[in-house]
Structures are given as structure tokens and as C-alpha cells.
Amino acid sequence: ETADTLLEMISVVVPLLNEERSLETLYDEIANALEPLDHDFEVVFVDDGSTDGSLAVLSRLHDELPNIVVVHLRRNFGKAAALQAGFLEARGEIVVTIDADLQDDPAEIPKLLAKLDEGFDLVSGWKTKRRDPLSRRIPSRIFNSVTGWVSGLRLHDLNCGLKAYRAEVVRGLRIYGELHRFIPVLAHYRGFRVGELPV
Ligand code: UDP
Ligand code: MG
Secondary structure, three states: OOOHOOOOEEEEEEEEEOOOOOOHHHHHHHHHHHHHHHHOEEEEEEEEOOOOOOHHHHHHHHHHHOEEEEEEEOOOOOOOHHHHHHHHOOOOOEEEEEOOOOOHHHHHHHHHHHHOOOOOEEEEOOOOOOOOOOHHHHHHHHHHHHHHHOOHHHHOOOOOOEEEEEEEHOOOOOOOOOOOHHHHHHHHOOOOOOEEEEE
């Protein structure tokens, strides 16, 4: 075997609700970011009960490209359940999550992977330049600091959709409801090393 085939496979999990306009661009940007790395990768799109043309776009992409997995949820279950469904399908030793609305830049993924290599089990993106209004930034700051204070895991940005994990971390998760906001805390409690990286 060549060294290439020994590199860990990356599964990118994308939860989505009514994102027909961004899906193709998102796939292209993920592929541009990961192709230079020599890892095999797959993109697991989880359609969380979309009512727009998302599923049709995904079916077309699935027909055209070999490394796309589409999970279709019968109704809208929420982001945590969508992530959970994607984690169950993901085959990679490394799992990356990214939002479908292009708020996170796939070009940042290699930096997260490099930080995993430094010895972390979960690396969470930290959005330093948020485009959200104050009415969202202030509650988010309070959430991050209260959760950090209660849990002992101090992160700046628990809510960032862009994260990289060793597969072991997601294999043990059972998330639903609003629990996606607490994934780093749940991992921290289980003894995994959690880090963050400005994106
Ligand atoms: N999303 C989902 N199910 C939902 C709501 C959102 O899969 O019920 C997806 C959405 O399409 C996006 C990601 O989860 O890819 C983050 O959602 P959103 O942008 O609404 O969250 P925010 O940016 O406000 O944190
Ligand atoms: Mg968003």
C-alpha cells in the first residue's frame, strides 16, 4: 500500500434546512479545500425536512459525484438530530461539521485538521468576525460565558457550526433538541481534549 491509502478518511457532515441555493457552491468549496490534502473524503448532507429544492439539488450532486452521501429526514427534526443522523452515516476517522448556509468558510477546514494533529480530539471554530446583529451577539456571549463557568470548559464560541473531531468523539454522542450547542462540553466531560481556533 502507498502512504496515501493509509491517511485517515475525512467525513464532512452538513446539516441543512432549505439551503438549495448554497449546496453546490458549498460542495465545490469543500472539495477545493480537501482535494490538495491527499485524504479521501466524503460529504454527508443531511436534509432536515427541507421544503425547497434542496433534495433535488442533492440528488443531482449525488448522481454526478462519487463521494456524496445524502441522508433525508422525513420531517424537520432540528440541527442536533440532523447532525446525529450524519454522524451515524459518517465513515471517516475524522469528522468535520459545517453549516450549509456558507457562513463558515470551508477553506478553514485544513487549519482545524492541523490543530487536531497537535493532539486535540475536538477543535471548535471560533468566529472572530461575526456578521450577526448585537441582538444575537449579546445573548451568544452570555451563553458562552455561563456555559463556560458551569462546565469548566472555557470556549469563546460554542455555537460555531465549523468543528473537527476524531471519530471516537462523535461515535459516543447521542444528541437531539438543542444539544448541538453543548457538544464541546459533552466531549470535555468524557475526557476528550477540546481546543478552539479562530476562523
Ligand atoms: N439547520 C438544520 N435544521 C434546522 C435548522 C437549521 O439542519 O432545523 C441547518 C441550517 O440549514 C444550517 C445550520 O443548521 O446549515 C445552522 O442553522 P442556522 O444558520 O439557522 O443557525 P445559526 O447560523 O443561526 O447558528
Ligand atoms: Mg447560519
